[in-house]
Amino acid sequence: MQKYSKQTRLLLAVDCIIFGFDGDALKILLIKRGFQPEKGNWSLMGGFVQVNESLDQASNRILKQLTGLEGVYLEQLHTFGDTLRDPIERTVSTAYFALIDIHKYETQLSNDYHAEWFHLKRVPKLIFDQQEMVETAKRRIRYKAALHPILFELLPSRFTLPQLQTLYESVFNTTIDKRNFSKRVLATGLLIKLAEKDKAGSKRGAYYYHLNMKNYYAKFQAFMNFIPNPDTLLL
Amino acid sequence: MQKYSKQTRLLLAVDCIIFGFDGDALKILLIKRGFQPEKGNWSLMGGFVQVNESLDQASNRILKQLTGLEGVYLEQLHTFGDTLRDPIERTVSTAYFALIDIHKYETQLSNDYHAEWFHLKRVPKLIFDQQEMVETAKRRIRYKAALHPILFELLPSRFTLPQLQTLYESVFNTTIDKRNFSKRVLATGLLIKLAEKDKAGSKRGAYYYHLNMKNYYAKFQAFMNFIPNPDTLLL
DNA sequence: TCTATTAAGTGTAATAAGTACACTATTAAA
DNA sequence: TTTAATAGTGTACTTATTACACTTAATAGA
Numbered sequence: 001m002q003k004y005s006k007q008t009r010l011l012l013a014v015d016c017i018i019f020g021f022d023g024d025a026l027k028i029l030l031i032k033r034g035f036q037p038e039k040g041n042w043s044l045m046g047g048f049v050q051v052n053e054s055l056d057q058a059s060n061r062i063l064k065q066l067t068g069l070e071g072v073y074l075e076q077l078h079t080f081g082d083t084l085r086d087p088i089e090r091t092v093s094t095a096y097f098a099l100i101d102i103h104k105y106e107t108q109l110s111n112d113y114h115a116e117w118f119h120l121k122r123v124p125k126l127i128f129d130q131q132e133m134v135e136t137a138k139r140r141i142r143y144k145a146a147l148h149p150i151l152f153e154l155l156p157s158r159f160t161l162p163q164l165q166t167l168y169e170s171v172f173n174t175t176i177d178k179r180n181f182s183k184r185v186l187a188t189g190l191l192i193k194l195a196e197k198d199k200a201g202s203k204r205g206a207y208y209y210h211l212n213m214k215n216y217y218a219k220f221q222a223f224m225n226f227i228p229n230p231d232t233l234l235l
Numbered sequence: 236m237q238k239y240s241k242q243t244r245l246l247l248a249v250d251c252i253i254f255g256f257d258g259d260a261l262k263i264l265l266i267k268r269g270f271q272p273e274k275g276n277w278s279l280m281g282g283f284v285q286v287n288e289s290l291d292q293a294s295n296r297i298l299k300q301l302t303g304l305e306g307v308y309l310e311q312l313h314t315f316g317d318t319l320r321d322p323i324e325r326t327v328s329t330a331y332f333a334l335i336d337i338h339k340y341e342t343q344l345s346n347d348y349h350a351e352w353f354h355l356k357r358v359p360k361l362i363f364d365q366q367e368m369v370e371t372a373k374r375r376i377r378y379k380a381a382l383h384p385i386l387f388e389l390l391p392s393r394f395t396l397p398q399l400q401t402l403y404e405s406v407f408n409t410t411i412d413k414r415n416f417s418k419r420v421l422a423t424g425l426l427i428k429l430a431e432k433d434k435a436g437s438k439r440g441a442y443y444y445h446l447n448m449k450n451y452y453a454k455f456q457a458f459m460n461f462i463p464n465p466d467t468l469l470l
Numbered sequence: 471t472c473t474a475t476t477a478a479g480t481g482t483a484a485t486a487a488g489t490a491c492a493c494t495a496t497t498a499a500a
Numbered sequence: 501t502t503t504a505a506t507a508g509t510g511t512a513c514t515t516a517t518t519a520c521a522c523t524t525a526a527t528a529g530a
Contacts (some may be wrong), residue, residue: 035303054317182480
């Protein structure tokens with residue numbers, strides 16, 4: 001059969017909001033845009049969707065291009081389709097957000113893009129409507145992390161309870177009583193305690209844990225709500 | 236400046252999953268597709284995104300075209316971008332879901348499309364990947380309704396507690412104790428009791444309520460969780 | 471080797487939220 | 501006036517959440 005005639009075809013892009021956790025705060029990875037318009041300005045990593053790849057394939061390609069990583073947590077966020085969002089030509093962009101273990105990120109790859117990690121509270125001015133994409137992604141990661149154990153994706157495979165608690169406190173911008181925190185986290189049955197300790201953070205050392213993957217997948221949908229005040233839930 | 240050269244432009248469509256509640260069960264509105272391919276088969280209402288309209292505008296246009304309704308609850312669901320989802324030509328489609336008061340829906344408008352309401356458990360075979368779109372929308376409406384008071388969008392502005400309870404029971408496919416239900420719903424402060432009763436459903440009649448809009452907007456983000464078993468949460 | 475320092479680890483009581491459960495009230499129709 | 505059908509309401513129990521402080525382990529430095 002023929003193609004659909006009389007319809008306008010548009011450019012379709014994907015943009016990736018890449019989150020990492022440095023042990024202290026949530027960060028996102030930005031690049032210096034390499035072509036016009038807005039060449040040299042801070043931007044999300046993105047690219048045009050090719051004719052022979054799906055959106056998921058395009059976002060995975062772009063994530064790998066920047067970080068060298070494959071098989072990481074990557075979820076479609078929202079599609080931004082305002083007519084004037086790109087001043088050059090009508091371009092619709094599907095934003096994805098990724099959660100990566102910041103230590104697996106390969107610096108040498110992204111040197112080509114002059115990539116840098118930015119603290120979420122110190123994100124520079126971004127091109128087009130990417131500021132809005134980042135805000136949407138921040139709301140989404142909080143929302144989802146309040147209900148599902150996605151934040152483990154930001155940690156190495158072995159982590160300590162204090163590390164995990166710092167991560168939750170950082171994402172929800174709050175403090176949590178450590179007795180209540182460990183009680184609830186351990187009650188999920190998602191964590192397995194290891195014999196070894198992490199001695200980096202303290203003299204005494206904190207026990208390493210890793211995920212019980214079976215329970216992790218089984219309980220992914222029903223986790224817990226850590227947010228002290230549900231009014232902070234947005235979107 | 237020039238356009239982006241060397242990039243392939245694609246067709247972009249929107250498809251609408253339109254939910255209604257007939258007092259007994261959740262339903263979705265489908266049309267008989269009017270053009271090839273798949274002409275005459277059951278389909279979601281959709282259309283191509285025009286060059287001078289945003290995605291939100293396109294979905295509102297398509298919703299109005301079928302139902303005559305404007306200003307109703309319409310939310311972007313997901314963008315479906317598999318390369319072969321449309322056999323004629325690569326088309327990426329952004330799905331939206333709408334929640335409408337089924338009684339406001341104008342039948343005469345949609346007669347052109349031979350539209351019909353289908354019970355969610357009796358949805359016919361749909362074209363392309365629209366079955367997946369509907370499944371995604373079903374999961375999303377449950378997920379969101381468990382946390383936010385969106386189901387009021389499916390009811391007329393005046394409704395009774397038994398009607399509201401039937402709606403929740405229908406969406407979550409469960410039964411709820413009516414004492415506990417009314418306790419929780421009324422505790423939200425979202426409902427205002429009216430003097431008048433609905434005599435249609437019973438001899439005694441049930442009091443009408445309507446939304447306290449101020450509290451509705453204020454508490455939209457923090458509502459309640461009606462789902463008896465959170466394991467049923469999907470997405 | 472003794473002491474000081476630092477973060478890790480642990481339990482209980484009080485409060486709040488959620489769940490289970492059954493009878494009375496109202497009204498229309500027979 | 502009796503019957504039938506749905507609306508409306510309260511309490512006891514269980515579970516979940518919150519608030520809160522001391523001890524332990526291990527290293528570093530005296």
